[in-house]
Amino acid sequence: MGRIFILVLLAAAIAGGGYVYLDDTGASPSAVRSQMQRPAIPVEMLVVTTEQFVEQETAVGSLVSDEAVVIRSEIAGRVDKIGFIEGQPINKGDLIITIDDSIYRAEFNQAEARLNLARSNYDRAVNLEGRGAGTQRALDEASSKLQEDRATLDLARARLDRTELHAPFSGVMGIRKVSPGDYLMAGQEIVNLEAINPMKVAFALPEVLLSVVQRGQNVVVQVDAFPDEEFPGEIYAIDPRIEASGRSVTLRALVPNPGGRLRPGLFARVDIIFERRENAVLIPERALVPIQSRQTVFVVENGIVSLRDVTLGGRRGGDVEITSGLSAGDTVITGGQLKLREGAAVVDAEKMMSPGA
Numbered sequence: 001m002g003r004i005f006i007l008v009l010l011a012a013a014i015a016g017g018g019y020v021y022l023d024d025t026g027a028s029p030s031a032v033r034s035q036m037q038r039p040a041i042p043v044e045m046l047v048v049t050t051e052q053f054v055e056q057e058t059a060v061g062s063l064v065s066d067e068a069v070v071i072r073s074e075i076a077g078r079v080d081k082i083g084f085i086e087g088q089p090i091n092k093g094d095l096i097i098t099i100d101d102s103i104y105r106a107e108f109n110q111a112e113a114r115l116n117l118a119r120s121n122y123d124r125a126v127n128l129e130g131r132g133a134g135t136q137r138a139l140d141e142a143s144s145k146l147q148e149d150r151a152t153l154d155l156a157r158a159r160l161d162r163t164e165l166h167a168p169f170s171g172v173m174g175i176r177k178v179s180p181g182d183y184l185m186a187g188q189e190i191v192n193l194e195a196i197n198p199m200k201v202a203f204a205l206p207e208v209l210l211s212v213v214q215r216g217q218n219v220v221v222q223v224d225a226f227p228d229e230e231f232p233g234e235i236y237a238i239d240p241r242i243e244a245s246g247r248s249v250t251l252r253a254l255v256p257n258p259g260g261r262l263r264p265g266l267f268a269r270v271d272i273i274f275e276r277r278e279n280a281v282l283i284p285e286r287a288l289v290p291i292q293s294r295q296t297v298f299v300v301e302n303g304i305v306s307l308r309d310v311t312l313g314g315r316r317g318g319d320v321e322i323t324s325g326l327s328a329g330d331t332v333i334t335g336g337q338l339k340l341r342e343g344a345a346v347v348d349a350e351k352m353m354s355p356g357a
Contacts, residue, residue: 044335061203
């Protein structure tokens with residue numbers, strides 16, 4: 001009986017110039033015909049391609065000098081000579097400032113004269129003690145006086161040497177705070193000296209990234225002073241202590257600065273590069289369709305959509321890396337997913353709106 005009914009339906013469809021679609025769901029021919037005649041849904045599509053993917057993290061920090069020091073006088077005195085030009089390079093050992101040494105030289109000469117006398121007295125005490133004409137106490141006192149005057153001379157020499165201040169390393173001089181003729185107090189600031197090639201950039205990362213950061217990793221630094229330029233660098237130090245207040249780890253990187261354009265104190269944006277992957281599959285994040293704990297995308301094949309599970313990798317801007325589930329050449333839907341279901345027919349909305357479509 002069933003076979004006769006099907007034959008009758010086929011005959012009726014042929015006589016009417018139509019068709020009948022039979023499936024195994026038990027749907028009536030009219031319902032199936034209605035579904036097959038439903039117009040394709042316009043959606044946004046994208047053909048998947050591959051490109052280089054750089055897995056990185058962005059942080060903010062500040063530029064600091066490779067070496068920096070504030071030159072201060074260890075002794076009091078009047079400024080006699082300034083041996084540098086503000087804002088200009090200086091080499092290690094070059095003269096920075098000279099303090100009037102007349103008082104300190106006189107103290108040195110006095111100490112030297114006392115030492116000569118003490119040495120003569122000691123030699124005489126040794127000679128007398130050797131002949132039995134002197135006492136051991138006199139010899140001990142002469143020896144003590146000799147050592148005391150020798151230390152006094154060393155102290156006077158150290159003070160005299162400090163009347164000239166020299167650059168402890170090569171760098172660029174800052175703005176001086178004194179002029180010739182000024183009287184300096186011990187510890188008074190004179191000028192700052194900065195070594196700015198290379199530069200250091202200090203920044204912090206969340207503690208959760210401690211396991212993936214390491215010395216030698218590459219960074220890219222950007223500063224507002226040169227907005228269209230990138231300055232490469234390398235991490236050279238990781239602080240062993242985690243900041244408890246912000247749960248962050250402090251790092252430092254070296255950035256070459258041969259032209260001296262980067263300066264200490266500049267605000268810096270730091271991109272830390274963890275890994276570079278060639279031929280990575282990237283799609284817009286809006287293409288993802290989360291279903292409970294799964295991440296899926298709608299894939300178009302021959303105008304029909306199907307859901308496909310994917311595995312996510314890193315993210316970059318509005319894109320996400322797909323480590324499995326998609327290949328180059330696949331077509332995914334990036335807009336209009338809310339109207340879709342498995343097996344729906346779709347058409348590229350952009351092509352529909354283009355002239356001549």
